[in-house]
Amino acid sequence: MRVQAFLFYGCAVFFLVTDVVYWLWSGDWTGTTALALSIGLAGLIGFYIHFTVRRLERANNGPLYEDDPEGDIADAAGELGFFSPHSWWPLFLAMSAACVALGVVFGWWLVMLGAAATVMTTIGLVFEYYRGHFAH
The missing domain is CATH 1.10.287 (Helix Hairpins)
Incomplete structure (x- = not known):
């Protein structure tokens, strides 16, 4: 899952560069603000995933199965969590x-x-x- 965090960090950097170029060329505050919010949202999601992965790695005493290059699909078997089947x-x-x-x-x-x-x-x-x- 560490790869997903860095994908969102990369999106935040891309939006940052795009935002600066957009602001310099257009001078439009609406689009600049929208791109700035995109930077914040991508960075927020990346930080959350990064923080969650670090916490899960500490709980598992090692890397997660999806980050293990020698891992098998069977390593991911088991209960994934509790999901409400009938909530109104x-x-x-x-x-x-x-x-x-x-x-x-x-x-x-x-x-x-x-x-x-x-x-x-x-x-x-x-x-x-x-x-x-x-x-x-």
């Missing part, structure tokens, strides 16, 4: 986020209602498996 919370979260977006068009009262619903549904999504029948 993402649907409710998307509807409350859509309520916030529509509130910008129709009125600030709808933004406030949607923001409150977004906070409540986010809490429901995060703590879904801490209570009730499916608690671990």
Whole structure:
């Protein structure tokens, strides 16, 4: 996974060079700002992947199986994690986020209602498996 981190770092450097050239040739602040945000986002993703790989390598006491040149496909076998098979919370979260977006068009009262619903549904999504029948 270290390769993926350096791919995003490379994208950030590419966007940086492109941003400087774009700003010098066009003088357009909108495109320059968009490219600057692209630099930040690519760097952020690269930093996150790099940080996560370092943490996983410390937990495994060595490189990850995808970074091992002598590794086999069978080294990656096993459980990958827990994924919710039947959660309704993402649907409710998307509807409350859509309520916030529509509130910008129709009125600030709808933004406030949607923001409150977004906070409540986010809490429901995060703590879904801490209570009730499916608690671990």
